[in-house]
Amino acid sequence: MMMLIGVNRSPYTRRVAMTLKAYDVPFEQRSLSGFADRAEVRASNPLGRIPALVLDNGEALIDSGAIIDHLDEAYGGDRALTPASGADRRAVLKVAALTMGACDKSLQAAYARNHTPPEKVHQPWIDDCNAQVTNALAAVDAMIDPARPYLLLGRLTQADITAFVAERLARGIGIDTETRTPRLRALTRKLLEEPPFSSTEP
Ligand SMILES: N[C@@H](CCC(=O)N[C@@H](CS)C(=O)NCC(=O)O)C(=O)O
Structure with a gap:
């Protein structure tokens, strides 16, 4: 299952969590903080920031905008939360x-x-x-x-x-x-x- 890295106190992490929920995509979440858990966060994002989204194949996506771009493409169909064009x-x-x-x-x-x-x-x-x-x-x-x-x-x-x-x-x-x-x-x-x-x- 996909793993969202980050706490929902982070607006960027929460927008990814909300997008996954809106698309009804199951995911797990590791509630790590960008500052307090930097070393662990780095394992998924060398920049040490949340959110990251680790896909089923182990690929880690970083930055909420890029993560959401992927989710729109994979799950948005013709009702993507960000319209295609x-x-x-x-x-x-x-x-x-x-x-x-x-x-x-x-x-x-x-x-x-x-x-x-x-x-x-x-x-x-x-x-x-x-x-x-x-x-x-x-x-x-x-x-x-x-x-x-x-x-x-x-x-x-x-x-x-x-x-x-x-x-x-x-x-x-x-x-x-x-x-x-x-x-x-x-x-x-x-x-x-x-x-x-x-x-x-x-
Ligand atoms: N542009 C990034 C911003 C991510 C970001 O700034 N996350 C904060 C938490 S709200 C963070 O990890 N800060 C730690 C740091 O910048 O070192 C995104 O949209 O994901």
């Missing part, structure tokens, strides 16, 4: 880029706080990261029609999955998504009722 694909990839970029910046802010001696923490840099997160998520918030159950295309796509993990992480680093991105916050509440989301809560 055209305007629909561009729209989903744009939301994924905004929200995954927001995750990158949220983590940079968190790393600046947690992996830097207190006297060297440079608050203007953290503020700049937080502003980038808020602006990216505000752009996604503006795309949301509260009357619709999903962000794009009238069905679950990778846009919902990445927006979900990005909103959660932003909230985790102290951004008030309730007031800054209320439609996105409402969407993530609704999505949490669906199995791929509820069953992957860390």
